[in-house]
Amino acid sequence: MKKTSHFRYKDQSKLNQLTNIVVENIEDLYEYFEAEYHKGQKVYFSNCFIHGGDNKSALNLYYDADYRVHFKCRTHGCEKHFGTSLLSMIRGALSNVKYGWKNPGDKTVSFNETIDFLLNKYKIDFGQIKGESLNVGNHEFCKVVNALSKNKLSGTIDKEFYRKRVEIPSKYFLNRGYTIEVLDDYDVGNCKTYGKEFFNRAVVPIYDDDGDMIVGFTARSIFNQCKECKSYHDPNKQCYHFPKWRHSKGFQKEKSLYNFWKAKDHILESGVIVLVESPGNVWRLEEAGIHNSVALFGTVLNAPQKQLIDESGALSVIIIMDNDENEAGQKAAKKIKEQCEKSYRVYTLDINKQDVGEMNTNEITEDIRPWINKAKEIYK
Numbered sequence: 001m002k003k004t005s006h007f008r009y010k011d012q013s014k015l016n017q018l019t020n021i022v023v024e025n026i027e028d029l030y031e032y033f034e035a036e037y038h039k040g041q042k043v044y045f046s047n048c049f050i051h052g053g054d055n056k057s058a059l060n061l062y063y064d065a066d067y068r069v070h071f072k073c074r075t076h077g078c079e080k081h082f083g084t085s086l087l088s089m090i091r092g093a094l095s096n097v098k099y100g101w102k103n104p105g106d107k108t109v110s111f112n113e114t115i116d117f118l119l120n121k122y123k124i125d126f127g128q129i130k131g132e133s134l135n136v137g138n139h140e141f142c143k144v145v146n147a148l149s150k151n152k153l154s155g156t157i158d159k160e161f162y163r164k165r166v167e168i169p170s171k172y173f174l175n176r177g178y179t180i181e182v183l184d185d186y187d188v189g190n191c192k193t194y195g196k197e198f199f200n201r202a203v204v205p206i207y208d209d210d211g212d213m214i215v216g217f218t219a220r221s222i223f224n225q226c227k228e229c230k231s232y233h234d235p236n237k238q239c240y241h242f243p244k245w246r247h248s249k250g251f252q253k254e255k256s257l258y259n260f261w262k263a264k265d266h267i268l269e270s271g272v273i274v275l276v277e278s279p280g281n282v283w284r285l286e287e288a289g290i291h292n293s294v295a296l297f298g299t300v301l302n303a304p305q306k307q308l309i310d311e312s313g314a315l316s317v318i319i320i321m322d323n324d325e326n327e328a329g330q331k332a333a334k335k336i337k338e339q340c341e342k343s344y345r346v347y348t349l350d351i352n353k354q355d356v357g358e359m360n361t362n363e364i365t366e367d368i369r370p371w372i373n374k375a376k377e378i379y380k
């Protein structure tokens, strides 16, 4: 065996920081190991998923201990074989998952493998840990993504369940000038849990046509675009790939129109549908009292989305794409116009600002509202 493999993760201060990250996300790990747990004042109680017992208070994790986080298995003393540290607890649990560990002498995973597992889970580099003040300060757990994948049968998730797991209203969008009311109304919250799929993103749930159940999420980076790499990563770190928007696994944006659940009655009533690129555009229009807009999650009108429009009762389509430097928005608008002009009266609006999200209510009322009124009047 190479000596180096023994010492791959020898830096104790980094291991301590990794332990902190694990403590912050411990409920997620209980779920990963399918343990039944509950949280006490200083102790987490669960069945021992190291030796595989079902006594619900056998495994005690002292997460708030004075000197350091440690654990005890009350029924089998599993800590005697692995050590009492939290990382040892994870090693024991992984040994059970991977090799069916039950008793001393059974095969175990290595310490290095355990650390690899955790680094991979939290998408961090061991070298990156030191000296970083990791933003793991709050105990909010956004387990929504896990819950969504667990609930595969219906593929939906309850609104209240979701709302408890993010910070609503999203600070990021508040900062961009959206109202508390509109962000609350659309359940837009920041995910602050390190290691989660949507960490450092403002999460936007997408509802089914009735607006009852969440069918997916889209989430915007809370950072601005990096001038060097054009990605939307944390500006205090070296460049890494962090796209502006990220969608939850399994969510098919091509088949969905954002805000359709709220807009559909207004579309039917007015005969007008407004197409924009992203949720932020929709909220701005909502703030200005325009309730018949939907977002494409981009610049392409896909066939299933067109189908939704065809079934909506709309007679006119108003297209407002972003006003990008490279005219991508204008090209997109032209394409969508071609797709729609056989069946609809189509209006393509050019705006002065970069996108509708940058406009204020007065500007929307002056520049956009008249076109909607005009489109409505034609059929009266």
Ligand SMILES: [Zn+2]
Pocket (backbone or CB within 6 Å): 048, 049, 050, 051, 052, 053, 073, 075, 076, 077, 078
């Ligand atoms: Zn045990």
Ligand SMILES: [Zn+2]
Pocket (backbone or CB within 6 Å): 226, 227, 228, 229, 230, 231, 233, 238, 239, 240
């Ligand atoms: Zn960069």
